[in-house]
Amino acid sequence: MTSDRIFNFGAGPCTLPLPALQKAQRDLLCLPGSGMSVLEISHRSPAFDAIIDKAQDNLRSLLGVPAGYKILFLQGGATLQFSMVALNLLRAADKPADYVVTGVWGEKAVKEAQREGEVRVVWNGKAGSYSSVPQPAELAPDAQAAYLHYTSNETIQGVQFPQALQPRGATLVCDCSSDFLSRPLPVADHGLLYAGAQKNAGPAGVTIVIVREALLERAPQDLHTMLDYRIHAQNNSMYNTPPVFAIYLLQLVTDWLRNEIGGLQKMAELNTRKAGLLYAAIDASAGFYRGHARADSRSQMNVTFRMPSEQLERDFLAQAAARGLQSLEGHRSVGGVRASLYNAMPLAGAQALRDFMVEFCAQHAQ
Numbered sequence: 001m002t003s004d005r006i007f008n009f010g011a012g013p014c015t016l017p018l019p020a021l022q023k024a025q026r027d028l029l030c031l032p033g034s035g036m037s038v039l040e041i042s043h044r045s046p047a048f049d050a051i052i053d054k055a056q057d058n059l060r061s062l063l064g065v066p067a068g069y070k071i072l073f074l075q076g077g078a079t080l081q082f083s084m085v086a087l088n089l090l091r092a093a094d095k096p097a098d099y100v101v102t103g104v105w106g107e108k109a110v111k112e113a114q115r116e117g118e119v120r121v122v123w124n125g126k127a128g129s130y131s132s133v134p135q136p137a138e139l140a141p142d143a144q145a146a147y148l149h150y151t152s153n154e155t156i157q158g159v160q161f162p163q164a165l166q167p168r169g170a171t172l173v174c175d176c177s178s179d180f181l182s183r184p185l186p187v188a189d190h191g192l193l194y195a196g197a198q199k200n201a202g203p204a205g206v207t208i209v210i211v212r213e214a215l216l217e218r219a220p221q222d223l224h225t226m227l228d229y230r231i232h233a234q235n236n237s238m239y240n241t242p243p244v245f246a247i248y249l250l251q252l253v254t255d256w257l258r259n260e261i262g263g264l265q266k267m268a269e270l271n272t273r274k275a276g277l278l279y280a281a282i283d284a285s286a287g288f289y290r291g292h293a294r295a296d297s298r299s300q301m302n303v304t305f306r307m308p309s310e311q312l313e314r315d316f317l318a319q320a321a322a323r324g325l326q327s328l329e330g331h332r333s334v335g336g337v338r339a340s341l342y343n344a345m346p347l348a349g350a351q352a353l354r355d356f357m358v359e360f361c362a363q364h365a366q
Helices: 018-027 046-063 077-089 104-113 213-218 229-234 244-261 264-283 310-322 347-364
Strands: 069-074 097-101 119-124 148-151 172-175 192-196 207-212 302-306 337-340
Touching: 018 244, 046 069, 046 207, 046 244, 069 077, 069 213, 069 229, 077 104, 077 172, 077 192, 077 207, 077 213, 097 104, 104 119, 104 148, 104 172, 207 213, 207 229, 213 229, 244 264, 264 302, 264 347, 310 337, 310 347
Parallel strands: 097 119, 097 148, 148 172, 172 192
Antiparallel strands: 069 207, 192 207, 302 337
16 A cells, blocks of 8 residues: 555665556556566567667667667676676776775775785775765876776765766766666766666665776676576677566666656755755754765765764664654764655655754754
8 A cells, every 4th residue: 555655765675666666566466468476588589679768769769879889688686786896997907997986885895806906096085984985186097997996985984976987088987776777877978887776766676787898898708607698698688588677667667767756866866865855954964963975975876974973873763763753864884864865765765864864863862
């Protein structure tokens, strides 16, 4: 029942657009024209051909993906991409790859890449507890590097690049898992982008990779089949059975973004409004709420903050949950509070949380 739904601020899997869920519910038993459930159709069927083609078309339209790029639907999450990027673009290179590390996921990407070749960390925010992203003048990547990798949004620390990095000679690679489809993205500036779907694009189980075709031949010839981007590109992401239902839901979510939201610029404007409500409450609290991210690096997707004591945080989370404001716990590695405001979080949800924050502060601030 839609009336039973709470506001889900979980960091992923996260809330999905209600129209997409309702469409999936209506078609679950029998996908129109197929005579069977979308959970049952073959990935070799015309019905699935239509789904995957529409999903790709939606992504090309929303992101302005130019000719010369392949859109792949893979499995294994962004975590597998930490390895696949290095396997395909670094293993056979005769030069190091550069990495910008702004949080835990950047750390993990470096660790996996180091298994395949030399890695140079050109900026690391760890000394500052990952509370910021670098200013352009702080970066000095090597234009001859195998590639330059960055994470556009760090969900755990709640920091985000205000704009995508600009290419500086080296191939630009972006892990945009947690802000994918939340705002316009200059695909043509990047050689490769990847994103787990379970933040803004769909349910867990499918990972989107957008790769410049010219890069595909940089991979060594001895890669295991399922780790080779070329194989997936040659087979339209269907070398093996893809996650059919996850791709179907991704198609419905991107339909919603195109037809009901009106594109990524409109989505970005709404996301800015939602995040602005919570950051305004933090800034007006006279230090009761302590935001983790530096003001110029604040995430529009994941608003992270602490309070004067862990007991107050526990009380805040319990009372919020009782009001239907759920999954606000900070990541287990850092604690505190984290409100994830992905695309499908309605403005009403952000407003309800803001109102509760103001009330709780008034009751407990010294």
